[in-house]
Amino acid sequence: IFELYFTTKKTGSGIGLAQTYQIMQWHYGSVDFESGDGKGTTFRLRLPLAATRSASLEEAAART
Numbered sequence: 001i002f003e004l005y006f007t008t009k010k011t012g013s014g015i016g017l018a019q020t021y022q023i024m025q026w027h028y029g030s031v032d033f034e035s036g037d038g039k040g041t042t043f044r045l046r047l048p049l050a051a052t053r054s055a056s057l058e059e060a061a062a063r064t
């Protein structure tokens with residue numbers, strides 16, 4: 001569901017969750033969800049309280 005242009009609806013572009021997921025990754029966060037028949041879907045966005053400069057630099061170096 002986090003793929004670009006994924007949608008189950010007739011209207012909409014399917015970029016919202018993909019964009020949200022990407023932004024959360026940039027900020028070292030995560031997106032989780034639970035879904036149940038007749039209950040709907042709940043999304044949880046989690047961001048770290050603070051990232052240290054050295055941790056951010058190490059993560060950036062690991063990506064390149």
